[in-house]
Amino acid sequence: EYFMYREGVENDYFLKRSDGSLYIGLVWPGETVFPDFSRREVREWFASKYAILAQTRLSNSSWIDMNEPSNCIYAGLREEYSMENVVDQYGEPWEERLRNVYGFNMAEAAFAGLKRSYPGERPFILTRSGFAGYQRFAATWTGDNQSEWPYLHLSIPMLLNLSLSGVLMCGADVGGFFGDVSKELFVRWYQLGCFYPFFRNHSCISASRREPWFFGKQVESIVREYVNLRYSFLRYLYSLLWHASQTGCPMMRPLVMEFQDDSDTYSLDTEFMLGPYILVAPILEEGATQREVYLPQGVWFSLWDDTRTEGPARIDVEASLERIPVFVRGGSVIPVGSVVQSTDEYQGDLVLWVYPGGSSTFVLFEDNGVSDTGPMSTVKFSLSDEHDSVKLDIGPRIGEWKPPQRDLVVQIHGVGSSVARVLVDGRTTDVMKHGTISEFRMPDDGDERHIIMELA
Structure with a gap:
């Protein structure tokens, strides 16, 4: 019997039904119980367990997943595992009042546990869910996406909206989570993903292998170049995130944030700014080797060859598999x-x-x-x-x-x-x-x- 389950049952820490019985949910690995993170004593108990992990001294980080909380997604079983009659410690309905803050409270507990276990250090927590203000405790990603071209595009407005909502350290699964990714989509996603605030390749266990070298020498070389570009930008990115921590101003920004008087930027979601200076215009369509890029007022330089363009302008930019359009703002x-x-x-x-x-x-x-x-x-x-x-x-x-x-x-x-x-x-x-x-x-x-x- 798992010691966390035993302790939770003995101390009455898990969610219960209105009849007092333990609520048992169903997630993809099987049946489970849910700590009631709305209670301070439960958060303290959960936080205290990070001291066990800290004994390894491997990493002051934690990935907390499925904390909406995720529950039964299987047709025919949803009624059996429904949370409608789950109540809080006072006997009040739980789901309509407390479900949305479940991930927030879990992230707060994880943050407290890591801070206590690694005194003086900054923890890193990655959470799938949260509520207003959870950026104080954790980074986030956009969840289980598909290895399909529309999801590459969708990642941009999703991350821009998260950024504008105060969730500054955010990203999407590069390459897609579900399904097998093509070589071309894999490359184009790395080229975009290296400019995400949070950048990682991730997929489900049943998907094809995602290590870049499995796609051949050409793909490996292109991916290496963009990972190296990310590393070369570390001082710029780190400073942007520090500034974000002080002001709330995101590092990944819609163009309208920088060019508020330019109506052509108001609904633009196929390009974005990385901080105040770098404009990223990724390739979002299969087989495309060029795209139109809108450059707002000012001077712009191609990141790759310093070609100078005066904005505002709409220009067609060549984009072989090795390149996506990236421009740097004059000044x-x-x-x-x-x-x-x-x-x-x-x-x-x-x-x-x-x-x-x-x-x-x-x-x-x-x-x-x-x-x-x-x-x-x-x-x-x-x-x-x-x-x-x-x-x-x-x-x-x-x-x-x-x-x-x-x-x-x-x-x-x-x-x-x-x-x-x-x-x-x-x-x-x-x-x-x-x-x-x-x-x-x-x-x-x-x-x-x-x-x-x-x-x-």
């Missing part, structure tokens, strides 16, 4: 780093991708990635674009966290050989030019810097 400063194989690895020099054509500010956030109240630091980047120069002001590093010794590398995109001179705090510095990028570097010592990039 951007995007902090990136070296490709790594794990977030445990250090990304080396701090690289700033600078795109002229506008003005903006961005705050880089850094810490040790583990502690919840430990040392942290911020650096503010301010970019302004004038007629014949681009000005970049780098604020002082504020906070106690210090990076290992590294350089600050500035890469100006889309200018080619037109950078005539770069002044760092009034002194000329050497510039390397390769393709459409001009690059210069300096020690990242945390001091304030004033940089002027003069254009020919």
Whole structure:
């Protein structure tokens, strides 16, 4: 007999029917009981069990699933397993009053348990269900989707609506959960998924294997490139999520959020913004090798070759299997780093991708990635674009966290050989030019810097 079941029965922790009998539900692995998470003592009991898992020291994380709670989905058995006569501890009907907060209360209990078991560390919890405010405790995903093209498209409005509702760390199962995924759909989903806030490949046990190498060398190579792109963007993504934690502003945004006066963005759900700077326009139809992309007012650069386009504009963009249209907004400063194989690895020099054509500010956030109240630091980047120069002001590093010794590398995109001179705090510095990028570097010592990039 499972010790959790025994303890729950002995302490009367599980949901009951109105006649006082234990409510037994039916889920896909079989019959089950449900802790009554609406009761504080039950949440405390559940939270205390994370101390057992913490003894392994493997991970301060927890995936809580089927916590709507999911119940009998089988025709012919729904009446037998109905929750209509389930009551709370006071004998009041449970389902209509408390079902919607079940996942929220479970996530709160899991969060409390992990915080207690891993003092000083940030837990990671993934939940399938929740209620208003559950983003304080857990990330979420969109549930069991299908390995079909319409679900690729649907993931965008679903995640945008979650993001606008305050659920900032969200994603969909890349490749689809149910069914066998084709090579083309698998690639296109990875190309979109690497820009989700929460990015993972996941499927049911009966689906075909989803490891990228099972689809051949070409697919493996394409998937690797987009996973590497995700890793290179870690500093940008991490800073966006820190900003989201402070303000509620999501990292995955509908275009209307950034361009509220542009009516062409109001119902657009086939492209989106990743933070304020990156516009993602994935391929959402089988066999498509190009698509129309709407670019709002301003200057836009192709992420892949720095081709410059003036918006507002509707343009047709080529999109072979290896590429999806991704554009960077003019006036951007995007902090990136070296490709790594794990977030445990250090990304080396701090690289700033600078795109002229506008003005903006961005705050880089850094810490040790583990502690919840430990040392942290911020650096503010301010970019302004004038007629014949681009000005970049780098604020002082504020906070106690210090990076290992590294350089600050500035890469100006889309200018080619037109950078005539770069002044760092009034002194000329050497510039390397390769393709459409001009690059210069300096020690990242945390001091304030004033940089002027003069254009020919």
